[in-house]
Amino acid sequence: MTNIAIMASGNGSNFQAIIDAYNEKKLEVDKIILITNKKNCFAIKRAQQNNIKNYNFFLKDYPSKEEYEKDILKVLKEENIDYVILAGYMTMISNTLLSHYERKIINTHPSLLPSFKGKDAIQDALDYKVYLAGFTIHYVNIEMDAGEIIFQKEVRVYKDDTHDTLQKRIQEQEHIYYWQIINKVIKGEKI
Ligand code: GAR
Numbered sequence: 001m002t003n004i005a006i007m008a009s010g011n012g013s014n015f016q017a018i019i020d021a022y023n024e025k026k027l028e029v030d031k032i033i034l035i036t037n038k039k040n041c042f043a044i045k046r047a048q049q050n051n052i053k054n055y056n057f058f059l060k061d062y063p064s065k066e067e068y069e070k071d072i073l074k075v076l077k078e079e080n081i082d083y084v085i086l087a088g089y090m091t092m093i094s095n096t097l098l099s100h101y102e103r104k105i106i107n108t109h110p111s112l113l114p115s116f117k118g119k120d121a122i123q124d125a126l127d128y129k130v131y132l133a134g135f136t137i138h139y140v141n142i143e144m145d146a147g148e149i150i151f152q153k154e155v156r157v158y159k160d161d162t163h164d165t166l167q168k169r170i171q172e173q174e175h176i177y178y179w180q181i182i183n184k185v186i187k188g189e190k191i
Helices: 013-023 042-049 065-078 121-128 163-187
Strands: 003-008 031-036 054-056 083-086 105-109 132-139 149-156
Touching (some): 003 013, 013 031, 042 054, 121 163, 132 163
Parallel strands (some): 083 105
16 A cells, blocks of 8 residues: 655646556556645645645745745655655745655756756756757655666657756656656566
């Protein structure tokens, strides 16, 4: 029995790809819950449309990130969550969560790490005029976008690419691979 929590802050297209794989019984988990930290983000709609429980926590309602994450941790424990999957969750995870979920928090980042860490990875890749962009699935540790790499996939950058066109091609690949890698990690399979 494996339960996962998706943490998202935005559109949730990766969350949707995970939901689809779960509904098609390709992603072998027993339960998915959603945790968000942005009011009215589209990920919440996706959870509601798919009967997935969603919880919202707003950092500004707490005196510190520690208190904020303690409340998140309470839900993770109550829901018996084994793995935490970050899918466009745009806030650093701190030790409060990490210490309870060591090597159990996974993120996808839209660059070939260690290049272009941070929140503007796609624009940074365009500005640098790289030929290859892509995404990296990695374990989360205390440093930003620096945990052990699990999987990477390259995406060609074209001369006429804009932020939107490159993001779209990277996300198409994330949607194909993210749930498959999650499946393998959970099952302890070689990647
Ligand atoms: C994804 O492309 C993911 O790689 C990126 O946010 C996007 C979320 O899209 N994550 C980061 O930049 C983390 N540093 P989505 O909300 O449509 O899944």
